[in-house]
Amino acid sequence: MPLGPGLLDELRRILGPDGLVASAEGRLVYECDMHTFYKGAPDVVALPESTAEVVAIVRLCRGERVPIVPRGSGTGLIGGAMAPLGGVMIGLNRMTRIVEIDLANRAATVQPGLINLWLTRAVQERGWFFAPDPSSQMVSSIGGNVSTNAGGPHCLKYGITANHVLGLELVTGAGEVVRLGGKVADRAGYDLTGVAVGSEGTFGLVTAVTVRLLHTAEAVQTILASFGSIEEASEAVSAIIAAGIIPAALEMLDELMIRAINEGTGAGYPKDAGAVLLIELDGPRAEVLAQAERVATICRERGALDVRVARDESERALLWKGRKEAAGAVGRLAPTYLLQDCVVPRSRLPEIMRALRAIAERHRVQIANVFHAGDGNLHPLILYDDRNPEELERAKAANEALLHACIAMGGTITGEHGVGLDKAKNLPLQYGEADLNFMARLRRIFDPDRIMNPGKLLPSHPACGEGFRPARPRVPEGAWI
């Protein structure tokens, strides 16, 4: 829907000439996030530098019922920061200030456009860090992390973004600035901070975030164990957890992935390995040493072919190297892939891997696996050649089948990437009409006119529409009214 010239003038008045991207080629940069499947360029991109400017834009758009799409760094993997219906995209990447660092109170307040890693860089010399560490942390914004409730390899021990957000400044879809939560714990009222985290820009725009900072661990120990099969590696994972050890990270690679990585940069994983486990422990030195020894013993007992313990930082980096290059390495196997993010209960890892192999066979696709084994969060890469439309269709079918399999095992359709446009249609796999209806009504509290990131997160299903009431139990035949 083309915007009226009046609206553009108003935006220019609010933001100045440098604050807008209106040219066709300029807007093209913003037509998708990193799930490049879904394309939709906004009619204009607004680049505010303050909360006041954000408020002015939202009020203007609300008045004209123009859709708003927030965008951080655009590294999302869900079709989130893109504009399927056009409208105004609000890019937050000019709001990058660190407002306050208060180590004595273990907190920092930042603007949403700040890159995740920059916050850790600002405090690491004093021995602190910001725990959420999506693999995109060198490029993704904290506002984006908050809005997708991002995870990362180390969230097994440290939790996902929600566990580290103390407060937010939010400009709601109604154009109101609200301050939720803050540095002091124990607040009266509903935990609006908690539900706003992960709301993917459908409640409003996050314009400031107060986060918890943690003290850097005294010691880190990284172990690489290879196994003959995924089953054995999964058993080792269960045994580690059963021993009461919660590693900071517990990552697994499957056979196909190992092969791809070995053929590429040569991380030097054992050639005959059917699975590789990367285990990282951190904490007080004595704890890490004691646990590392036990983990190594457990892996050997479970039939590990090889157990390597990194002796220093450079060896540690080497063990991680292969894991970090996984996505690049599959490029050698196929031109492109669909990345999945579903979760199963950890104890069902062997079962889902069997199901996954069957799905790959049935749909004649290759699936390479690299995943957060500790919390059952899979990241299957379904390989296909995008020059062959039929192959894409098979990949898509395999993708859907995989989601169904995870749900059937009591899992969830997304563990950390989010829903966006990509999985909105899949939400009914996991939630009933009443559940979706509850969420749709929740959204309206923050965004009464539904201008915020429309089409994302919730399916456009009658269950979410106006006036729909899920079935209520009937009052028994009795007597009255």
Add this chain to the structure above:
Amino acid sequence: MSILARPIQGALAAIVGREALVDDTAARVSAAVDGLVPRWIVRPRSLEHVSRVLALAWDAELAVVPRGGGNALALGHPPSRLDLVLDLRRLDRVVEYNPDDLTVTVEAGTTMGALAARVGARRQLLPLDPAGVERRTLGGLAATDASGPLRARYGTMRDLLLGVRFVQADGVMTWGGAKVVKSVSGYDVPKLMVGALGTLGVLGELTLRLHPEPEFEATWLAVFTDVAAAQAFVARLVDSTVQPSRVEFLNRAGLAACGAGDGPAAVAVSIGTAEEAVRAQGETVARFAREAGAWLRPLGASFWAAHAEATALDGAIVLSVGTLVTLVGETAAETERAVAAAGVAATLTGAATLGSLRAAFPAVEPRAVGTLVERLRAFLAPVGGGVIIQRAPAAVRAAVDPWGPVEPGALSLMRGLKDEFDAKRVLNPGRFVGGL
């Protein structure tokens, strides 16, 4: 009984069975909430019952107070009206326990004691330890977001509740969250339900994240000459690599209540992990204590049980006082002075590294409570802190806002939520912030 009441009663009995519907006077009087005597007490055996009872209550616009163990009924404003007490203690099944996944699903009336026994057999725990926790139900703990010393390491219910089945005010059964430890699919509805006091829905079934029991644990106590020294010690701990499970502040009365000796201010620290790591960290903690002018002395494991029992019974009035970590000492001193000005002494405890204090004292006149609470709120307002009355006689909570001010923009969203999900004000009417 009014003419209208009779058919409602028939309908309730038809849902839950005559035996699960209590209407005799003595029982109703003893189930009174803040002096309001319910017309009925209903003891559902299933979520289906809860759903049908609420559908009826919605149509008849009855006011419903859900209850679990009854430990936190003196929280919030007195209800504005009351027809029906929904006693959830019969919903006490452990629905599904998956030790390998460190998750458990329980019905809301399950007590912590029962759950702890079940998962403790596998050396796992749900790390929540507020006062009197054994007798409290998981639904009640979630509705009030109650926490204790262990939150220093594990956080609160907010960090442990993965999924929740609840019944909306109009009877619609609803599910939010997931049954796995990691999920971002859809809104994080469990967060909305934690601490909502059942005002948006009656919690029916909870899926919780468990933790492994630490292999070994030790506790120490450092007694300081004043709160400033205690504060300095806490600051050292915060800025260190020590990973304690609990860092509990205690004032003189708090120490005495736990039977742990005498002194103006103390901090109890526990660490749980591999034995050698506990010892190594213990040495560091001892050094911090020495530098702050105190000796560290070991405490037996029974200290925390004594703490839980002592805080369960420690005063007719209990406040939670939220402050900055850096102001714990000053806030404790100010709280002692404010309570002393009302003519009684405060027992202070609380999670020092989170700035979360708890003050208990004997009943005083509502006006005196109002004065001291206002004084503390004024003291804390500049740093964004606050005071919530966790327990007090109804007269106090009728006279003094138990929640304190909420930022207007946030409050208007909260009102929006209540209007959307309970427009008829069926669930716990009037008890929550802003009289919601």
